[in-house]
Amino acid sequence: MLNAIVPLVVDGLANAALIFFVAVGLTLVFSVLRILNVAHGSFYSIGAYVAATIGLWLVSSGLNPWLSFPALLLAAALVAALMGPLIERTLIHWTYGKGEAVQILVTFGLFLILEDLQRIVFGVRSIYADTPMALLGVSEIGGIIYLNYQLLLIGLAVVVLIGLRLFIRHTRYGKLISAVVEDREVSEALGINTRRIFMLAFTLGVFLAALGGALATPTTGVAPGLGAETMVLAFAVAAIAGLGQVEGAAVAAVIVGIARVLAIYYFPALDAVAPYLVMLAVLVIWPYGLFGSTSTRRI
Amino acid sequence: MLKLRDVNVAIAGVRVLRDVSFTLRPGICTVLIGRNGAGKTTTLRAIMGLVPLTGGAITLEGEALHTQPSYARARLGVGYAPEDRRLISEFSVEENLLLPALAMKLDAAERRRRLDEVYSLLPQLAEMRKRPGGATSGGQGKMVALGRALMVAQKVVMLDEPFQGLAPALAQDYAKTLAELRKAHEGLALLITESSPNLLDSIADETLSIERGAIGAEAPAPH
Numbered sequence: 277m278l279n280a281i282v283p284l285v286v287d288g289l290a291n292a293a294l295i296f297f298v299a300v301g302l303t304l305v306f307s308v309l310r311i312l313n314v315a316h317g318s319f320y321s322i323g324a325y326v327a328a329t330i331g332l333w334l335v336s337s338g339l340n341p342w343l344s345f346p347a348l349l350l351a352a353a354l355v356a357a358l359m360g361p362l363i364e365r366t367l368i369h370w371t372y373g374k375g376e377a378v379q380i381l382v383t384f385g386l387f388l389i390l391e392d393l394q395r396i397v398f399g400v401r402s403i404y405a406d407t408p409m410a411l412l413g414v415s416e417i418g419g420i421i422y423l424n425y426q427l428l429l430i431g432l433a434v435v436v437l438i439g440l441r442l443f444i445r446h447t448r449y450g451k452l453i454s455a456v457v458e459d460r461e462v463s464e465a466l467g468i469n470t471r472r473i474f475m476l477a478f479t480l481g482v483f484l485a486a487l488g489g490a491l492a493t494p495t496t497g498v499a500p501g502l503g504a505e506t507m508v509l510a511f512a513v514a515a516i517a518g519l520g521q522v523e524g525a526a527v528a529a530v531i532v533g534i535a536r537v538l539a540i541y542y543f544p545a546l547d548a549v550a551p552y553l554v555m556l557a558v559l560v561i562w563p564y565g566l567f568g569s570t571s572t573r574r575i
Numbered sequence: 576m577l578k579l580r581d582v583n584v585a586i587a588g589v590r591v592l593r594d595v596s597f598t599l600r601p602g603i604c605t606v607l608i609g610r611n612g613a614g615k616t617t618t619l620r621a622i623m624g625l626v627p628l629t630g631g632a633i634t635l636e637g638e639a640l641h642t643q644p645s646y647a648r649a650r651l652g653v654g655y656a657p658e659d660r661r662l663i664s665e666f667s668v669e670e671n672l673l674l675p676a677l678a679m680k681l682d683a684a685e686r687r688r689r690l691d692e693v694y695s696l697l698p699q700l701a702e703m704r705k706r707p708g709g710a711t712s713g714g715q716g717k718m719v720a721l722g723r724a725l726m727v728a729q730k731v732v733m734l735d736e737p738f739q740g741l742a743p744a745l746a747q748d749y750a751k752t753l754a755e756l757r758k759a760h761e762g763l764a765l766l767i768t769e770s771s772p773n774l775l776d777s778i779a780d781e782t783l784s785i786e787r788g789a790i791g792a793e794a795p796a797p798h
């Protein structure tokens with residue numbers, strides 16, 4: 277019994293870890309900038325493509341294969357540094373204070389542009405770069421076999437969750453972000469350069485999504501369509517949690533991750549829709565999500 | 576020191592401020608009196624850069640202020656306490672006070688100096704400095720908002736209807752604090768709005784009245 281359930285749970289949690297990175301970025305951007313970025317999932321797939329490209333290059337170059345681990349992080353940082361500020365300044369910036377319709381149109385346009393860009397730069401084939409997974413191997417505990425890379429993913433998600441909370445609560449920029457989330461006008465009048473905070477939060481959101489994508493390459497590879505698929509998943513997670521909830525996103529990611537694996541193992545036909553069935557069920561009972569509220573804005 | 580010249584503001588196509596001109600001077604307390612909807616809050620928001628001008632100019636010590644973003648105006652020493660206190664609810668009282676220092680990247684010594692000054696003017700804030708901003712009463716919240724504005728205000732402080740909703744005892748405390756502030760900070764220019772003229776007689780040096788977005792006759796307050 278346990279031998280059947282534990283691997284399933286680990287599978288679900290590893291899956292949840294990847295969705296968590298994207299969803300928490302989506303939620304962060306929503307809280308600070310007050311826009312729902314429909315193109316957010318594309319940063320996941322771009323992170324995945326860049327990581328896979330660097331990974332394959334590392335293998336072919338004959339360098340130390342363990343370098344593929346820092347390369348995953350580097351890929352995410354690269355995507356965030358190059359795309360975050362640029363996209364926020366040139367495009368997202370125009371949607372501030374506009375209605376939801378404008379925001380969705382602009383970010384959907386961005387999504388289409390980014391999808392085409394990926395096809396032009398990375399082609400249309402699937403890419404696998406699983407060196408990190410192969411390097412870490414498996415471990416056997418009590419007769420159960422674990423993929424060490426999956427355990428690493430789960431651990432990293434926990435580290436990012438705690439790190440993000442500590443960052444928001446205890447660092448200068450984190451506190452400025454909290455203030456802007458709650459009251460951007462007063463924040464500005466107290467000397468906070470809110471434009472800079474928007475750019476920073478957007479870039480951090482891009483980084484988290486790209487990190488999710490980079491970390492996913494060794495397990496799932498990357499193929500066209502990944503961005504859209506991820507976007508919908510991340511949105512389901514954020515909606516289940518309540519938009520703007522950091523810890524809530526982690527809980528919701530676990531729920532969705534486990535639901536997906538359960539579906540894959542027991543009701544394969546429901547695999548693709550399982551996350552949305554969960555989302556519907558939650559929203560019917562809690563319209564603002566499990567942890568969302570209508571009163572104060574906070575992160 | 577802070578000068579408004581023919582300031583016009585329109586909100587949703589409606590003219591809310593009409594050719595507003597006046598000057599705030601160092602050490603002088605100017606009181607802006609007007610009925611509900613007269614344009615008091617909008618005047619302060621225009622000075623702070625929270626609403627765009629459709630015409631006119633605002634200068635601080637001769638330099639254009641109206642072309643600066645809001646946060647830069649704070650950094651130039653213009654402090655503002657809004658009508659509805661608007662504290663950051665999950666920050667403690669002290670974190671609320673320190674937020675401007677954090678935003679403006681003040682060094683530790685300057686931050687300490689300003690905080691001590693606020694605590695010596697408003698000792699009740701020191702007592703509740705650990706309490707969450709969201710857990711203060713209306714009156715306490717006004718004190719915190721005043722303290723927070725003072726952390727910014729090196730040159731000008733603007734208080735929007737500070738006495739509104741204060742119990743008489745608390746209002747007296749607040750007025751006493753303002754008097755002490757003026758002694759401690761001789762060069763500070765004050766701009767205070769009020770809907771009823773009597774409350775501020777004792778501290779007003781100059782009284783302006785605003786009606787339907789236009790400033791009326793300027794009368795020196797009786798001393």
Ligand SMILES: Nc1ncnc2c1ncn2[C@@H]1O[C@H](COP(=O)(O)OP(=O)(O)OP(=O)(O)O)[C@@H](O)[C@H]1O
Binds near residue numbers: 614
């Ligand atoms: N956001 C807004 N949208 C539409 N009209 C507004 C807005 N803010 C202010 N106004 C209008 O501008 C005018 C001036 O408002 P303002 O808030 O400056 O008045 P006030 O003197 O501060 O009033 P009160 O004593 O009620 O605080 C009012 O007629 C109001 O209807």
Ligand SMILES: [Mg+2]
Binds near residue numbers: 615617658
């Ligand atoms: Mg008002």
